[in-house]
Amino acid sequence: MDKPLLTVSGLTRHFPRGATRVAAVDGVSFHIEPGETLALAGPSGSGKSTVARLLLRLIDAEAGSITFKGEDxxxxxxxxxxxxxxxLQLVFQDSLAAFNPRTTVAQALDMPLRIHGLAPRSERPSRIAALLERxxxxxxLRHRAIHEISGGQRQRVAIARAIATTPSLVVLDEAVSAxxxxxxxxILDLLLDLQQQEKIAYLFISHDLAVVRAFAHRVAILDKGRIVEQGEARKIIDAPQSDIGKALVAAIPALPAKM
Known part of the structure; x- marks a missing residue:
């Protein structure tokens, strides 16, 4: 059996709150297989986005380990x-804040190609055109400023920027909630198509269990920085065992069988 693409074990991070320190992420453990979608679901403040920031090394973990593609x-x-x-790439919820709004679409897509040395200058226009088509x-749209295009178009540009580096894993932090x-x-159909074509794995962070049920293979439900249950997405959401899982399901008027 192949090893997981990503293994997270005992991940922990505290933040100060007044005179005390509160665990935003408290001993979180999970894994993601190649080409799989794992959803992290939970209410606001449950620690979902902090897990994403820890994975992306935007903040440092205080304890725990992360193994990605066999490396520490x-x-x-x-x-x-x-x-x-x-x-390992990231797509944010706020597509406008994720870019310099005066940057053109072409400039936004040129940046990862240039920074990572993925194509010489002469080849980058054709690579950008291919990404837009994908x-x-x-x-x-390539010469339009980011602030001049629609929210849906910006999110497609954000996805194009993320896949420009041919990542193995993309973290989607509430990427469709706005x-x-x-x-x-x-956008979800696009992400599924890209996953099937490129075998990209996703960590899909969301509070919306209807979307999670339709999109993710497995789900881990967070509450106050801890995973309280995890397993196959449909089974967990159809019959949640944790109090917070039940509350999240109860907050949805009706779960569609398909999206």
Whole structure:
């Protein structure tokens, strides 16, 4: 049996709150297989986004381990870490805040290609055109500023930027929650198509169990920094065992069988 793409064990991080320190992430453990989608679900403040920041090394863990593609991810430093970052990418919830709004679409997609040395300057326009085609955007958008295009188009650009480096894992931090229902469905379909074509794994962070049930293979439910249950997404959501899982399901008027 192949080893997991990502293994997280005992991940812990505290933050100060007044005179005390509160565990935002408290001994979190999970794994993700190649080409799999694991959802992290939970209410606001449960620690979902802190887990994402720890994985991306945007903040440091206080305890625990992360093994990514067989390497000790937390031990990487400097040039070694920068080189490996191309393999683990992030798509944010707020697509406008994720970019310099005056940057053009082409400039946004050129950056990862340039930073990671993935293509010489002469080849980058054709690579950008291919990325836009992959995410269903017209080449005519390449000279438009990020702030001039729609939210759905910006999120497609964000996905194109993430896949530009051919990552093994993409962290989607509430990446569809700000979109209206029709656009959300199209973005989810795009992500599924990319997963099938490229075998990309996703860590899908969301509070919306209806979307999680339709999109993820497995789910881990967080409450106050701890995973309280995890397993196959449909089984967990159809019959949650934890109090917070039951509360999240109860907050959804009706879970559709398909999206």
């Amino acid at each position: 991810w937390l031990a990487l430093r400097g040039a070694a870490l920068r080189a490996r970052r191309r393999d 995410v269903g955007l017209s080449l005519t 979109l209206d229902v029709s656009v959300r469905g199209k």
